[in-house]
Amino acid sequence: IIAAREYDRLKIEYEITIECSHRSCYQTIFNKNISIISVICSSIYSISIQYEFYEAFFYFLSQQIHIKLFNCENYLPYSNVIDWLHPSSSLSWLYTIYFQTFEHRFHTLIAYLRTYYRLPTLSNELTFVKIKNQLIKEKNFYYLIHSRNLNFSQMPIGLMDKINFQSNKKHSIYIEPTFYDQWNRLYQPFYRSKILTNPFEMSFTQEKYTIIILTHKKRFYQLNRLLLHLNGLINLDRIIVLFNQVDPIENFKNENLLLKDFLDNYSIYLPSIHVEIIYIFNLLNNLNNRFLPWNEFIHTDCILSLDDDSFLRHDEIEYAFRIWKENRSRLVGFISRSHKSNTLEYDASPSSCSYSMILTGAAFLHRWYLDFYTNIMSKQIREYVQLNMNCEDIAMNFLISYLSKQTPIKIGHRETFYCYKCQESLSNKINHYYQRTECIKYFSNIYRLIPLHYSIYRINYSLNITSCILEKEQEQSVVYGSTDFGKTCTTNEKYRELLEKVSTMLKIKPHTIKTEKGDSIELLTAVECKGIVGNDGRHYLLDLLRMTPPDLNYLPVDVEHLSPSMKQLDYPKTYKHRLCCLRQELIDAFVEQKYVDFYRSIALNLSKLRSNEASSNETTERTNVEEAKRIVNEISVEDNSREIIQSACRSIGSVKDNEFDVRFNPDLFQPHVTLNQTVSDETLADIKLIKEATEYLVLKQIPLMIQDFQDHSAVPVDGESLSEAMHSRGINIRYLGRVAQLLTQQPSLTYIYEIVVTEILCRSAKHAFRTYLQSVPIHLLSYSISHFLNCFLTIISSSTMDYTFDELTSATTQSTNNISNVSLSNSTNISSQKLNAKKKNKKQQQQQHRKHSPMMRNESLEFSTLTSKVLWTQIINEAKSRYNFDLNCDDIELFIEKYAIRRTCILRSFCRKTGLQITMREYQFETINKSSRSNNECFNENDIINIFPIIKHVPPKPTDAYQFFTSGQQKIQQGLLREGFELISEAHNLLNNVYGPMHPEISMCLRLLARLNYIMGDYQEALMTQHKAVMMSERVLGIDHPQTATEYIHMALYSFANGLSINASKLLCRARYIILTCCGENHPQISLIDSNLGLILQSYGDYENALKFMEKSLELNKT
Known part of the structure; x- marks a missing residue:
C-alpha cells in the first residue's frame, strides 16, 4: 500500500512502499533535495491500490516534484492517449492541463469519451486553460453589438436517419495517431473541436468560424462594402469589427461620448446581415489588436482574419474553411510570401513557386493562437510591432510555425481580390518592405532561429495550371498545336507518340493542315488543342473542347452537304455559337453500326462471289450479324478476299484499306483552318462520314430512344434522368425540340412529353437567369433572386423600381421616422412655419441619406425593372433559338393551363439547374398586385439561402472493381447466384478503397x-x-x-x-x-x-x- 508520511518545511523525506501480491515490487528512492528519482511499478492487481497510487502520484505532481516512471504506463489514467513516459512531456504540465481541478478532470473525461467514440464537439465549448487578457485595458476598449436575427430553415434530415441499423455494433478500442498527438502537445490541444470526416456524422453538427476585421473610421465606407459582401456565408458565426484609434484620445474621455458620436454619424449606415456584428472601439492605434483574444465574443475555434479591403468570393472562403478543419494547427490563407534563407530578406514576389508565410489579411487560424500571441509570446515582439506599425502578420507566422512545426497552407484564388476603389493600405507606404525585412531579422534574434518552413504546395479551389508549371514564355512552352487558330502550328514527336493511342480510342483521324506560311502540319487532335511541357517535365494537353467532329445540323454549312430527309426536317438550324459537336457516345454507337455494316457488306459480296448470282436487298436484310461473321471467317485467298475487304472498307469510309478503322476529322468546317487540298478525295470522304453520323443521330438514335420509352426499358422521372438517358445514347440537349416533336405522335408517352417541356422551360430560364445576375450587386443578390422567382413562377405586371430602395433600407427609414416623431411630439406648440421647415429638412436628410447610402453608390438597380412579361419573352426566345421549340405562353398561368405541369416541379428543376438553395416551406403561388406586393409576394429575400456551384466532370472508374462487377453480372445471368454474389462483394470492397x-x-x-x-x-x-x-x-x-x-x-x-x-x-x-x-x-x-x-x-x-x-x-x- 502506498502511503506518504509526515514531513516538515526544512527537510522532507518520503518513504513509499509498494506492496504487490507477488512481493516483487521495488522501492522508491528519494534524496534530500525534494526530488523523486524513480517510481518503479511491476504489477498492480488491486483496484484499491491503483486508486491510492493515483492519489500519491497526483500529490507529487501538485508539489512540482520531479518524477521518473518505469513500467507504470498501464496504471496511469488515459494512458492510451496521454503519453506519460515521452521524454518531451512534462508531468506537471499534463497534470495542470488535465487533472488540476475538478473542472479539468471533468472536461478531460468528456474529451476522452469524445475521442474514444469519435464524437464531434460543440463550437462554443470552453477551453481547459483560462488565460487572462493581461494586455487588454478595459478603459481603452468599448463595444457595441449590432445584430439582425434571421431564421434560416435548414434542410431536413431524411426519413431513414431515424433508424439505426447498426445499433448492436460494438465500438472498437482504436484511436487514430492524430488524436494521440493532439493530446500530448505542449499547448492547447486541438482535438476538442475536431469535426470528423465520417459522412454519416457530418449531418448532426456543423462547425462555424468568426471573422475579425481590423479597420478605422476613415475607411468606414469600404468596411461597409465588405460587411455587405460577407452577407450570406453559411458557416459564419459572427463578425467582430475592431476600430483602431477612432478619434484623438482627448476628444473622448468616456464610453458614452464615444458611442454617441458613432451612433450619431455612422449607425444609419450599419448593414443588416444574417449574423451578429460586434463593433469594438479602441482609443489607441496598435496592430496587435488584430490578435486580441476576445473570449467574451468568440464562440468558435476557427478565426478568419480579414483586412477591410479583402474581397474574397464566398465559395473561396467556405472552401478554405473546409481545408482548415482538416489542418487545424496550421495557418491557412490566400496570400503567400517568402523569405530568403541566406539574407533573411522579405520576398513579396507573386510568381515565386515556394512560400514560407501567409498574410493574415485573409487567413484562417485557431483561436488558441490569439491567447498565445497576446499573453505568452515575447513582449518585445509586440512592442516592436506597435512601434513600427508593421509586421504583426510576420509575428503570427513565426509563432505558428514555431509551435506547430508545420508549414502554412496556401489556397489558390482568382488573380486578385483587393478593392481597387478603396483607400491605400499600409503596404503602399515608403520603406514598407524594408521594414518587414528588418522585422524578420529582429524576430529571428529573439527566437534564436528561423522557425519558418518553406512549402511549394497549393490547394486550388478549381483545376487550373499554376504559374510554376508555365513560367516560360508562351512561345517556348507550347510545343504542339496552335495558339492563333491555325495561323502558326507546331508538332512534336513525343506528343505524336503519346497521342496515337488516344486518337485511336477517340476515333480521331490523323489529318494535315496548312499554316499561313504554307507549311503542312500533321495533327492527331483538333488544331486548338495545345501541348505544353511544364517545368516539372510532364506533358500537358489543354483546350480539349473539339475532340469530337462537328455537328452539321447546327452549323452554317451548304445545304448540299445534307441529305433530302434532313432538308425536310428543316436542317441545318442556326445556333448561338459554332462549337456544336457530336458526343463521344454517339461516335461509339455510330462506329458500332458501321462495324455491323462492314461485316454485312463482306458477307454480301462473298455470297455474290460464291453463288455467281446477284443478291437482292432482301438478302442483305436477312443476313444477320452472326451469320455475316461466320461467312467472313470462311474467307480464303482463293475467294479473292483482298478485293472484298477493300471494297467493304471503301463503302464504310475506313481509314485503312485492309481492315476496319473508322475515324473522323475534327477540323472540318472550321473557317480558321486550312486543310491540305492535295487530298481532296479524302476530305470529301471525311465530310461524307460526318454527314452520315449526323443523319444517324436524328433518324436512328432519337427514334430508338423513343422506342425504349415505349418499351419501358428507360423511364425518366425528371429532367436529370432524361438528360442522362439522352447523353447515354449520344443525343445532345439541343435536340430536345426534336424529341418533343416525336413525342407528340405517341399518346402513351404524354408523361415524358411533360418532362421534356419542363426541361426546355427550366433550361431556357437558366440562361435568362445567368444574364439577369450579371448586373446585380453582390449585396442585393438575395433580393434580386427572389424577384426573378416571383416573375418566373407568378405574375408581376409592373416594375419594382419605385419601392426597391424603401424595402432594402426599411430599417434606416424607420429609425429616421422615429426620430422625427419624437421631435414632433415634443414641439406641439411650434408654429406651422417652423413645422414646414422641419418637414423640408427631413426630406433633404432622406435625399442626402439616399445619395450617400452604400446601397446607392455606383450600384445599378436595373434588375428591378424585370416583369413577368419581359422575362417570359426572353424564355420563349431562348427556347426557340436553343431547342427549336415554341412554348406559345406569355406567363406561367398559360403554361400550366396548356401543359398541366405542377409549379413545384418547375421550381425544383430550376433550383437544381442553377444551384439555388431556398427555404423549405409552403409557397403560395398566386398573382401579386403592386399595391400589396410586400405582403403577398411568393418569394422574399429571406427565402434565398445559398447558391452553390454546379460541377460537371467525368468521374474516373476503377478498372479492377468494374471487371469484378461485370463478371458478377454475367454469373448472375448464368444462374450462378452465389458466385455472382462473391464477385459483386469484391467489387464493393474495391470501390470502398477507391472512392471511400x-x-x-x-x-x-x-x-x-x-x-x-x-x-x-x-x-x-x-x-x-x-x-x-x-x-x-x-x-x-x-x-x-x-x-x-x-x-x-x-x-x-x-x-x-x-x-x-x-x-x-x-x-x-x-x-x-x-x-x-x-x-x-x-x-x-x-x-x-x-x-x-x-x-x-x-x-x-x-x-x-x-x-x-x-x-x-x-x-x-x-x-
Whole structure:
C-alpha cells in the first residue's frame, strides 16, 4: 500500500512502499533535495491500490516534484492517449492541463469519451486553460453589438436517419495517431473541436468560424462594402469589427461620448446581415489588436482574419474553411510570401513557386493562437510591432510555425481580390518592405532561429495550371498545336507518340493542315488543342473542347452537304455559337453500326462471289450479324478476299484499306483552318462520314430512344434522368425540340412529353437567369433572386423600381421616422412655419441619406425593372433559338393551363439547374398586385439561402472493381447466384478503397447485393443491405432524387418480405412523395407504387385505403 508520511518545511523525506501480491515490487528512492528519482511499478492487481497510487502520484505532481516512471504506463489514467513516459512531456504540465481541478478532470473525461467514440464537439465549448487578457485595458476598449436575427430553415434530415441499423455494433478500442498527438502537445490541444470526416456524422453538427476585421473610421465606407459582401456565408458565426484609434484620445474621455458620436454619424449606415456584428472601439492605434483574444465574443475555434479591403468570393472562403478543419494547427490563407534563407530578406514576389508565410489579411487560424500571441509570446515582439506599425502578420507566422512545426497552407484564388476603389493600405507606404525585412531579422534574434518552413504546395479551389508549371514564355512552352487558330502550328514527336493511342480510342483521324506560311502540319487532335511541357517535365494537353467532329445540323454549312430527309426536317438550324459537336457516345454507337455494316457488306459480296448470282436487298436484310461473321471467317485467298475487304472498307469510309478503322476529322468546317487540298478525295470522304453520323443521330438514335420509352426499358422521372438517358445514347440537349416533336405522335408517352417541356422551360430560364445576375450587386443578390422567382413562377405586371430602395433600407427609414416623431411630439406648440421647415429638412436628410447610402453608390438597380412579361419573352426566345421549340405562353398561368405541369416541379428543376438553395416551406403561388406586393409576394429575400456551384466532370472508374462487377453480372445471368454474389462483394470492397465510404456506384453495388440476398432467401440481410443503400443514396444523390425513390421501393419490398407491412407502406408513401415532387402524378412509377400500396394495405386489413390506391392505379394505367 502506498502511503506518504509526515514531513516538515526544512527537510522532507518520503518513504513509499509498494506492496504487490507477488512481493516483487521495488522501492522508491528519494534524496534530500525534494526530488523523486524513480517510481518503479511491476504489477498492480488491486483496484484499491491503483486508486491510492493515483492519489500519491497526483500529490507529487501538485508539489512540482520531479518524477521518473518505469513500467507504470498501464496504471496511469488515459494512458492510451496521454503519453506519460515521452521524454518531451512534462508531468506537471499534463497534470495542470488535465487533472488540476475538478473542472479539468471533468472536461478531460468528456474529451476522452469524445475521442474514444469519435464524437464531434460543440463550437462554443470552453477551453481547459483560462488565460487572462493581461494586455487588454478595459478603459481603452468599448463595444457595441449590432445584430439582425434571421431564421434560416435548414434542410431536413431524411426519413431513414431515424433508424439505426447498426445499433448492436460494438465500438472498437482504436484511436487514430492524430488524436494521440493532439493530446500530448505542449499547448492547447486541438482535438476538442475536431469535426470528423465520417459522412454519416457530418449531418448532426456543423462547425462555424468568426471573422475579425481590423479597420478605422476613415475607411468606414469600404468596411461597409465588405460587411455587405460577407452577407450570406453559411458557416459564419459572427463578425467582430475592431476600430483602431477612432478619434484623438482627448476628444473622448468616456464610453458614452464615444458611442454617441458613432451612433450619431455612422449607425444609419450599419448593414443588416444574417449574423451578429460586434463593433469594438479602441482609443489607441496598435496592430496587435488584430490578435486580441476576445473570449467574451468568440464562440468558435476557427478565426478568419480579414483586412477591410479583402474581397474574397464566398465559395473561396467556405472552401478554405473546409481545408482548415482538416489542418487545424496550421495557418491557412490566400496570400503567400517568402523569405530568403541566406539574407533573411522579405520576398513579396507573386510568381515565386515556394512560400514560407501567409498574410493574415485573409487567413484562417485557431483561436488558441490569439491567447498565445497576446499573453505568452515575447513582449518585445509586440512592442516592436506597435512601434513600427508593421509586421504583426510576420509575428503570427513565426509563432505558428514555431509551435506547430508545420508549414502554412496556401489556397489558390482568382488573380486578385483587393478593392481597387478603396483607400491605400499600409503596404503602399515608403520603406514598407524594408521594414518587414528588418522585422524578420529582429524576430529571428529573439527566437534564436528561423522557425519558418518553406512549402511549394497549393490547394486550388478549381483545376487550373499554376504559374510554376508555365513560367516560360508562351512561345517556348507550347510545343504542339496552335495558339492563333491555325495561323502558326507546331508538332512534336513525343506528343505524336503519346497521342496515337488516344486518337485511336477517340476515333480521331490523323489529318494535315496548312499554316499561313504554307507549311503542312500533321495533327492527331483538333488544331486548338495545345501541348505544353511544364517545368516539372510532364506533358500537358489543354483546350480539349473539339475532340469530337462537328455537328452539321447546327452549323452554317451548304445545304448540299445534307441529305433530302434532313432538308425536310428543316436542317441545318442556326445556333448561338459554332462549337456544336457530336458526343463521344454517339461516335461509339455510330462506329458500332458501321462495324455491323462492314461485316454485312463482306458477307454480301462473298455470297455474290460464291453463288455467281446477284443478291437482292432482301438478302442483305436477312443476313444477320452472326451469320455475316461466320461467312467472313470462311474467307480464303482463293475467294479473292483482298478485293472484298477493300471494297467493304471503301463503302464504310475506313481509314485503312485492309481492315476496319473508322475515324473522323475534327477540323472540318472550321473557317480558321486550312486543310491540305492535295487530298481532296479524302476530305470529301471525311465530310461524307460526318454527314452520315449526323443523319444517324436524328433518324436512328432519337427514334430508338423513343422506342425504349415505349418499351419501358428507360423511364425518366425528371429532367436529370432524361438528360442522362439522352447523353447515354449520344443525343445532345439541343435536340430536345426534336424529341418533343416525336413525342407528340405517341399518346402513351404524354408523361415524358411533360418532362421534356419542363426541361426546355427550366433550361431556357437558366440562361435568362445567368444574364439577369450579371448586373446585380453582390449585396442585393438575395433580393434580386427572389424577384426573378416571383416573375418566373407568378405574375408581376409592373416594375419594382419605385419601392426597391424603401424595402432594402426599411430599417434606416424607420429609425429616421422615429426620430422625427419624437421631435414632433415634443414641439406641439411650434408654429406651422417652423413645422414646414422641419418637414423640408427631413426630406433633404432622406435625399442626402439616399445619395450617400452604400446601397446607392455606383450600384445599378436595373434588375428591378424585370416583369413577368419581359422575362417570359426572353424564355420563349431562348427556347426557340436553343431547342427549336415554341412554348406559345406569355406567363406561367398559360403554361400550366396548356401543359398541366405542377409549379413545384418547375421550381425544383430550376433550383437544381442553377444551384439555388431556398427555404423549405409552403409557397403560395398566386398573382401579386403592386399595391400589396410586400405582403403577398411568393418569394422574399429571406427565402434565398445559398447558391452553390454546379460541377460537371467525368468521374474516373476503377478498372479492377468494374471487371469484378461485370463478371458478377454475367454469373448472375448464368444462374450462378452465389458466385455472382462473391464477385459483386469484391467489387464493393474495391470501390470502398477507391472512392471511400460514400459514392453512387457503391450504392448501386449495395442495391444489387440486397437483391441477391432477397432472391437467395436471406430477407433480413437483404433489408439491412438495402437500408445502407437508401441512406447512401440520400446523402450522395439527395433526399428528392429519383434514384432515392427507387431505393425506397426496393426497401419496401424487403420490409414486406420480413413481415413489416406498416413500415413497407410508409416507405412506399415516401417514394410516392419524391416522384410527385419530381414529375407529378402522371407517371408509370406512381401507378406501380399505388398498386403495391393497395396490396400492402389489404394485407393488414385497411381495405378502404387499399381500394382507393387500386382505383388510382387503374386510372393512371388507362391514361
